[in-house]
Amino acid sequence: GAVVSQHPSRVICKSxxxxxxxxxxxxxxxxxxxxxxxxPKQSLMLMATSNEGSKATYEQGVExxxxxxxxxxxxxxxxxxxxxxxxxxxxxxxxxxxAGGYGYTFGSGTRLTVV
Amino acid sequence: xxxTTQPPSMDCAEGRAANxxxxxxxxxxxxxxxxxxxxxxxxxxxxxxxxxxxxxxxxASLIITEDRKSSTLILPHATLRDTAVYxxxxxxxxxxxxxxxxxxxxxxxxx
Numbered sequence: 001g002a003v004v005s006q007h008p009s010r011v012i013c014k015s016x017x018x019x020x021x022x023x024x025x026x027x028x029x030x031x032x033x034x035x036x037x038x039x040p041k042q043s044l045m046l047m048a049t050s051n052e053g054s055k056a057t058y059e060q061g062v063e064x065x066x067x068x069x070x071x072x073x074x075x076x077x078x079x080x081x082x083x084x085x086x087x088x089x090x091x092x093x094x095x096x097x098x099a100g101g102y103g104y105t106f107g108s109g110t111r112l113t114v115v
Numbered sequence: 116x117x118x119t120t121q122p123p124s125m126d127c128a129e130g131r132a133a134n135x136x137x138x139x140x141x142x143x144x145x146x147x148x149x150x151x152x153x154x155x156x157x158x159x160x161x162x163x164x165x166x167x168x169x170x171x172x173x174x175a176s177l178i179i180t181e182d183r184k185s186s187t188l189i190l191p192h193a194t195l196r197d198t199a200v201y202x203x204x205x206x207x208x209x210x211x212x213x214x215x216x217x218x219x220x221x222x223x224x225x226x
Contacts, residue, residue, distance in 0.1 A: 006158070034213045043202075044159070044216040093158045095214070104214065106151075106158035 002028050004096050006107030013084055013114055021079045021110045023094035029074035030096035035067075038091040038109075050077040084114040119203045124221040127197075133190040135220050137203030140184045147208050148179060150188045152199040153219070159202065162188065193224045 003026040013019045023033055031052045036044040048069055049057040056069035068080040077096075081088055095106040120138040127133040139148065147166050151159040163170055163177045165186075170177045176189040190197055202219040206212055 004158075036216075043218050044153075044214075046213050046215070049213060091156070095158075104161070106160070109156065109158045111156065 002096075002098050002105040004030075004094065004105045004107040006094055006110055008110060009108060010111040011113070013112070015085055015114055016083055018080055018082045019084055019112060021081075021092055021094075021112075023077045023079070023096065023107050025075045025096045025098075025105075028096075028098040030077075030098065031074060033071060033077040033094055033096045035069065035077075035079050036093045036095070038093060044093060047079075052077075081112065084112070086114045088112065089114045119205055119217055121201070121203055121217065121220045123218065124223070126223050126225055127190075127193045129195060129224050129226050130192055133188075133193040133197065133222060133224070135188040135190075135201050135203075135222065136185065137188070138185045139203070139205045142183050142205050143207070145207055146205045148177065148183075148186050149204045149206065149214070150175070150177065151202045151204065151214070151216075152197075153202065154196075154199045159216075162201075193222075195224050195226065198222060198224045 005024045005026050007022045033050040035047045037047050038044045046059050047062045050069045050071040052071045052074050058064045071077040091109050091111055093109045095104050097104050147164050149164040150162040153159045163175050165177045179186045200219040200221050202216050204214050
């Protein structure tokens, strides 16, 4: 089945630094990928939709200059958290849809801790 | 996307069937019912989906009422590894459509 690889699985960074999270579709092409954020004991909240070769679409309240999304190829989308603050600490999850099929696959998530 | 209502938590004895209900009374004719689950600190895992007919796969069965206003996910023989948060989502089947997650049902399978 379709596999989405997310890296790193967990990262600790200092306040003010930037962190990049990668989301790769391993055995299929994904023209659209989604980025979610999940705070403890809460559900997943969509942050942005990443489209290959074009600008990402951000949900209301998500700062596009803080959460930079790049979807430069059909198998890779990256989320960069810039100038990270402790309140950015969260579980970040990506998902991708097989361009030739109908299924959505989620990555295993990245636990970001900003200290 | 239509909203869904699920009980916040349920318990199930190991080896017994787990029946997880979901209400989606405002579902539209072209919206599918999807079920995903999330084991602690992992990404959501697809379980099953359907439009109006009952569906079964190696993981679970999905029973959708005739009026499509509610559905039930059935795990026929729950194991401890089935302990997770289960999400019922209704959405239009269309390329580029994201999933809107509600709070889900936290299923605890007890030994």
